[in-house]
Amino acid sequence: MSSTRHNWTKEEILDIYNKPLMELLYEAATTHRRHHDPNTVQVSTLLSIKTGGCPEDCGYCPQAARYHTDIEGNDLMSVSQVKAQALRAKASGSSRVCMGAAWRNVKDGPEFDQVLEMVRTINKLDMEVCCTLGMVTENQAKRLAEAGLYAYNHNLDSSEEYYKEVISTRGYQDRLETIDNVRKTNVTVCSGGIIGMGEKVADRAGMLVALSTLNPQPESVPINALVAVEGTPLEDQKPVSIWEMIRMVATTRIVMPETQVRLSAGRTEMSREGQAMCFFAGANSIFAGDKLLTTPNPDVSEDMELFKLLGLNPQKPFIKKMQPQTVEAEDSQYQDLGEKPKWTRPEHKIERNEEAKLKAKELTK
Secondary structure, rough: OOOOOOOOHHHHHHHOOOOOHHHHHHHHHHHHHHHHOOOEEEEEEEEEEEEEEEEEOOOOOOOOOOOOOOOOOOOOOOOHHHHHHHHHHOOOOOOEEEEEEEOOOOOHHHHHHHHHHHHHHOOOOOOOEEEEEOOOOHHHHEEEEEEOOOEEEEEEEEHHHHHHHHHHOOOOOHHHHHHHHHHHOOOOOEEEEEOOOOOOHHHHHHHHHHHHHOOOOEEEEEEEEEOOOOOOOOOOOOOHHHHHHHHHHHHHHHHHHOEEEEEEOOOOOOHHHHHHHHHHHHHEEEEEEEEOOEEOOOOOOHHHOOOOOHHOOOOOOOOOOOOOOHHHHHHHHHHHOOOOOOOHHHHHHHHHHHHHHHHHHHHOO
């Protein structure tokens, strides 16, 4: 029976977020282990296939044409360029490629046809393909699905109340409509937000209400820490603390237990210990590569070194939902024998039960 709820209230989520940290971490880690392998983290690579010149006014984004930033714009990449980048990403351990284009919305025509060919090409490499292209219609979502798209990213960014403080060129309902259009296909949904834009904790809870009450909930929820870029309206915002990120990740894990929680932008400001605590709290995906679209990101080699240090394994592609941990009753067989329960998938139940029985016989001889 699924433990996923779709009726969370802001008050309930705030109560979770504000718990004593040790209690919050314990609950989040326990929830994480019920639904996911705690030693597996997906590595994704984000490519900016078309940079700059966006007509939107998102206050955090250096790609908006109206802001004066140091971002160099470029036209849509070629299919061969994207394939080369995807192969490089796969060789470095990524199982997912996310392609982002600085568009307000997708327009039918040669450029969209080119993106569809990119999706087909990466799909043939046995990698998950995700796109973030702005608003899409139902028909465009269907064409992306037919091309083999695995996920579509469209972040809510913040609560509906605070959203209008950051963006005026696109409404909150526009974002929900795009998610609804994607849901009419077999493409999975990736939708999260950014903390550190000047919002209150109540706004963070409001964003989680909006995401968690979707049915089904998004398969992926990126949690980004604002990277303040000079030239944007939010350039003077101070970085959020690692404790805020840990609390946000943990709360997201509890409220959306089956979702992939993606530790996204802002990792360059996090220590290894801070990132490790985010993984413990339920984050099970990162973006690798020296850039996330246009903002800095840790080098792949640094991430692989951290994985080795923590005993983490990169997740294989096309695992929409990890199988839950076996029930506590089965774990008690190990606990009775003085051993710690081990995470396992349901297909290992028989092997695990037999192992417990043999151990019990040996101890009673």
